[in-house]
Amino acid sequence: xxxxxxxxxARLMMAPAVVLLLGWMLVPxxxxxxxxxxxxxxxxxxxxxxxxxxxxxxxxxxxxxxxAVQTTLVLVLGVLVITVCLGILLAILLDQPxxxxxxxxxxxxxxxxxxxxVSALVWKNxxxxxxxxxxxxxxxxxxxxxxxxxxxxxxxxxxxxxxxxWLPFATLILLTAIQSLDSEQLEAAEMDGAPALKRFFYIILxxxxxxxxxxxLIQTIFLLAVFAEIFVTTGGAFGTRTLSYLIFQRxxxxxxxxxxxxxxxxxxxLANIVAIFLMRIVGKNxxx
Amino acid sequence: MARSVSSRRKLINTGxxxxxxxxxFFPILWTILTSFKTEAQAIASPPLFxxxxxxxxxxxxxxxRSNYARFLWNSILIAGGSTILGLIVAVPAAWSMAFVxxxxxxxxxxxxxxxxxxxxxxxLYPIYLLFIQLGLLDSRAxxxxxxxxxxxxxxxxxxxxxFREIPVEILEAARMDGATLREEVLYIxxxxxxxxxxxxxxxxxxxxxxxxxxxxxxxxxxAAPLTAFIASYSSPEGLxxxxxxxxxxxxxxxxxxxxxxxxxxxVRGLTFGAVK
Numbered sequence: 001x002x003x004x005x006x007x008x009x010a011r012l013m014m015a016p017a018v019v020l021l022l023g024w025m026l027v028p029x030x031x032x033x034x035x036x037x038x039x040x041x042x043x044x045x046x047x048x049x050x051x052x053x054x055x056x057x058x059x060x061x062x063x064x065x066x067x068a069v070q071t072t073l074v075l076v077l078g079v080l081v082i083t084v085c086l087g088i089l090l091a092i093l094l095d096q097p098x099x100x101x102x103x104x105x106x107x108x109x110x111x112x113x114x115x116x117x118v119s120a121l122v123w124k125n126x127x128x129x130x131x132x133x134x135x136x137x138x139x140x141x142x143x144x145x146x147x148x149x150x151x152x153x154x155x156x157x158x159x160x161x162x163x164x165x166w167l168p169f170a171t172l173i174l175l176t177a178i179q180s181l182d183s184e185q186l187e188a189a190e191m192d193g194a195p196a197l198k199r200f201f202y203i204i205l206x207x208x209x210x211x212x213x214x215x216x217l218i219q220t221i222f223l224l225a226v227f228a229e230i231f232v233t234t235g236g237a238f239g240t241r242t243l244s245y246l247i248f249q250r251x252x253x254x255x256x257x258x259x260x261x262x263x264x265x266x267x268x269x270l271a272n273i274v275a276i277f278l279m280r281i282v283g284k285n286x287x288x
Numbered sequence: 289m290a291r292s293v294s295s296r297r298k299l300i301n302t303g304x305x306x307x308x309x310x311x312x313f314f315p316i317l318w319t320i321l322t323s324f325k326t327e328a329q330a331i332a333s334p335p336l337f338x339x340x341x342x343x344x345x346x347x348x349x350x351x352x353r354s355n356y357a358r359f360l361w362n363s364i365l366i367a368g369g370s371t372i373l374g375l376i377v378a379v380p381a382a383w384s385m386a387f388v389x390x391x392x393x394x395x396x397x398x399x400x401x402x403x404x405x406x407x408x409x410x411x412l413y414p415i416y417l418l419f420i421q422l423g424l425l426d427s428r429a430x431x432x433x434x435x436x437x438x439x440x441x442x443x444x445x446x447x448x449x450x451f452r453e454i455p456v457e458i459l460e461a462a463r464m465d466g467a468t469l470r471e472e473v474l475y476i477x478x479x480x481x482x483x484x485x486x487x488x489x490x491x492x493x494x495x496x497x498x499x500x501x502x503x504x505x506x507x508x509x510x511a512a513p514l515t516a517f518i519a520s521y522s523s524p525e526g527l528x529x530x531x532x533x534x535x536x537x538x539x540x541x542x543x544x545x546x547x548x549x550x551x552x553x554x555v556r557g558l559t560f561g562a563v564k
């Protein structure tokens with residue numbers, strides 16, 4: 001058992017990390033809260049005083065708000081559906097015996113290591129460019145007119161880019177979860193004549209449910225914060241302005257810090273709702 | 289695996305998996321290939337796959353024109369510095385939580401995780417303002433600090449899950465033999481923990497290298513790492529596919545290679561030990 005001395009030593013060793021993170025969390029949080037209740041325009045007069053909940057009301061009632069909420073939901077849900085569904089299928093496939101499994105795994109995981117600005121620019125120019133992009137060549141080959149992806153189909157294009165980045169993550173985690181499945185159970189089901197679809201729905205899917213939940217929660221937190229992919233491709237135009245991009249524009253582009261901070265508080269609340277569910281699962285895992 | 293599978297089925301699996309794997313990898317492959325073409329070949333119609341005159345010209349142009357080395361150096365310093373700094377803070381914390389747990393350890397761990405959930409955009413302006421006040425805007429030191437702080441929860445968590453796998457009995461035996469706390473940490477714990485620390489370093493280096501919110505918003509010229517270097521190619525006059533490809537290849541190559549080594553640890557690190 002730990003002695004009293006080692007307990008206080010332990011507390012001392014924990015202190016720097018706790019203090020740093022506490023400062024990192026509290027200082028900006030309090031500043032954001034403070035700004036959100038003030039009219040604060042750094043380039044047009046600075047801090048113009050207290051306004052109560054004015055910023056909160058204005059942020060929600062601005063014409064850009066609901067479209068931004070909708071865009072955020074479409075992006076997050078679209079990417080989640082694509083990555084989780086394809087991730088499950090890919091994980092099952094990669095779990096099968098085959099030649100060169102290690103290499104295929106590496107190929108599938110690779111996009112996760114590509115920095116967001118690179119993947120956005122590569123997709124934007126080399127694939128989605130309406131004149132010289134690979135898609136344009138492909139469309140012309142089949143006699144169709146090339147599409148201006150990032151202006152005419154901006155949301156699907158961004159969903160495609162972001163899904164490409166996150167599919168490896170979902171696949172990797174689901175594959176790890178599948179590999180912990182007892183293969184005897186599957187074999188027994190197979191011997192009893194359970195068809196592949198039944199084996200999937202009654203054995204594999206229930207076994208994966210926890211991993212799927214974790215993938216959904218972690219991805220949601222990161223997807224709510226998607227930034228570089230929009231910044232580099234459309235700059236928020238053509239209906240791709242998400243909630244976090246709207247806040248970024250309010251704060252840094254139009255320099256309305258009060259309004260942007262109120263938006264920031266909304267974003268923090270939203271992220272926390274998701275986070276609570278994630279923490280519950282992770283917390284349960286700590287107990288055993 | 290005990291399942292006996294007909295070689296026909298194995299053949300189908302292999303074909304399907306390779307096809308999908310190559311499809312997913314294709315954008316990266318295409319970028320690497322294009323980086324060796326001339327600009328004219330890069331936009332040739334129909335596209336050239338392997339049948340072009342390979343050239344290294346683009347790499348030379350990119351290095352010369354945009355001072356690639358400085359961006360690379362910034363990326364290395366920021367990712368490396370924040371990882372090392374993070375480890376210095378996190379190792380003692382994770383050690384004490386793993387070996388001298390108290391009633392509140394679980395709460396502290398979860399609270400640390402919760403700071404990771406704070407959306408960056410919500411605190412963008414305060415950080416921006418503090419950086420101006422402290423003279424940290426567009427400085428490498430400032431970014432090292434921010435990167436360290438945003439990744440600290442992951443570092444603590446990963447180390448914690450590794451440390452917890454070290455049997456406590458060994459430590460107790462050492463204590464019985466009269467080892468001091470310092471000796472215990474230095475001669476017993478550290479050697480056993482090195483694999484875990486190494487993979488934690490690797491993952492955090494990768495995460496810091498690819499981070500593209502704070503690096504884009506808090507840098508201009510001096511401290512700009514590769515993420516910003518690439519973003520500067522987003523302007524219309526940067527529409528040179530071969531040069532863009534060369535720049536992209538140089539920005540992702542080091543991490544792609546490191547990433548392949550870290551794929552096993554990735555799952556543990558990114559799910560906070562919830563999936564192993």
